[in-house]
Amino acid sequence: KPHIYLEFQINQFGDDDRLIVAKDVTRLHQLEQMRRDFIGNVSHEMRTPLTVISGYLETMVDHGEELPAKWRRAVQTMATQSSRMEALITDLILLSMIETGEHSADQESIDVKAMIGQIGNDARALSGDKNHHIDISVAGQPLLKGDHKQLRSAFSNLVFNAVKYTPPGGRITVTWRSDRDGAHLSVKDTGIGIDSTHIPRLTERFYRADPSRHQDTGGTGLGLAIVKHVLINHDGHLEINSRVGEGSEFTCHFPKGRVIEGVPEQTAR
Ligand code: ADP
Numbered sequence: 001k002p003h004i005y006l007e008f009q010i011n012q013f014g015d016d017d018r019l020i021v022a023k024d025v026t027r028l029h030q031l032e033q034m035r036r037d038f039i040g041n042v043s044h045e046m047r048t049p050l051t052v053i054s055g056y057l058e059t060m061v062d063h064g065e066e067l068p069a070k071w072r073r074a075v076q077t078m079a080t081q082s083s084r085m086e087a088l089i090t091d092l093i094l095l096s097m098i099e100t101g102e103h104s105a106d107q108e109s110i111d112v113k114a115m116i117g118q119i120g121n122d123a124r125a126l127s128g129d130k131n132h133h134i135d136i137s138v139a140g141q142p143l144l145k146g147d148h149k150q151l152r153s154a155f156s157n158l159v160f161n162a163v164k165y166t167p168p169g170g171r172i173t174v175t176w177r178s179d180r181d182g183a184h185l186s187v188k189d190t191g192i193g194i195d196s197t198h199i200p201r202l203t204e205r206f207y208r209a210d211p212s213r214h215q216d217t218g219g220t221g222l223g224l225a226i227v228k229h230v231l232i233n234h235d236g237h238l239e240i241n242s243r244v245g246e247g248s249e250f251t252c253h254f255p256k257g258r259v260i261e262g263v264p265e266q267t268a269r
Helices: 026-062 069-099 112-130 148-164 223-233
Strands: 006-013 017-024 108-111 133-138 142-146 171-179 182-189 237-243 247-255 259-261
Touching: 026 069, 069 223, 108 112, 108 148, 112 133, 112 142, 112 148, 112 171, 142 148, 148 171, 148 182, 148 223, 148 247, 223 237, 223 247
Parallel strands: 133 171
Antiparallel strands: 006 017, 108 142, 142 259, 171 182, 182 247, 237 247
16 A cells, blocks of 8 residues: 655744645655665576675685786785775665665664674774774673674774774774663774764765874765664664864664663573
């Protein structure tokens, strides 16, 4: 059955009079749906040829010594750029899947401690010789109800951003805590920070605070859009606090009903 979408605007005049305006936004929703489907389909179609190209380029890089010297750099650059494009396409497919809510029904019980611990290890590997201090702290044994793939992607985007935008030797603190309102995952860094004028727009697709200073970080510009939509799918929201030159804190808030304190299945026996 086709849905009809209406948007209401309520204007109050004095104490008693109200004007209610209803606007039919069905067409807008349909266009939005078409846009998402189109991006999803195009990304899927591009993935296969790109995988083939990347595969051959990787092989050529692996056998670099057999290449004529004048082509080595070109081949290396093509390999780097094609893996960037692969990352972009992976993120586009994920984002269009998340936006259409295709997987939002997946309700698993996720062992938060294990998931964040794993992301912490990946972050240490990514940090490499930039030697960040990475502290992870998860209170209790929380189980989060939701989609494993989506949540993992959201949390790792935040933690990897902290690594990307923090100069060598900086500190990255990842904390999970629960209270009366729900559960909160905070990812805090002592990095470059973000000017307050950019903060409201950061979760838009491809929005970057300052494109010139990010050329070497190799992101896709889709990370925070993914985080935002994953949180919406899990009844949560993202809070961003930052100061230029001091650092940033990204906090994911989840309502109470999403989290239970428990013993993870593997260790329950
Ligand atoms: P990108 O792939 O560019 O990192 P994101 O959507 O993940 O894309 O982030 C959008 C922009 O937000 C980044 O380009 C950067 O300007 C800013 N940003 C995100 N995380 C941080 C952070 N921890 N510190 C400073 N700036 C950040």
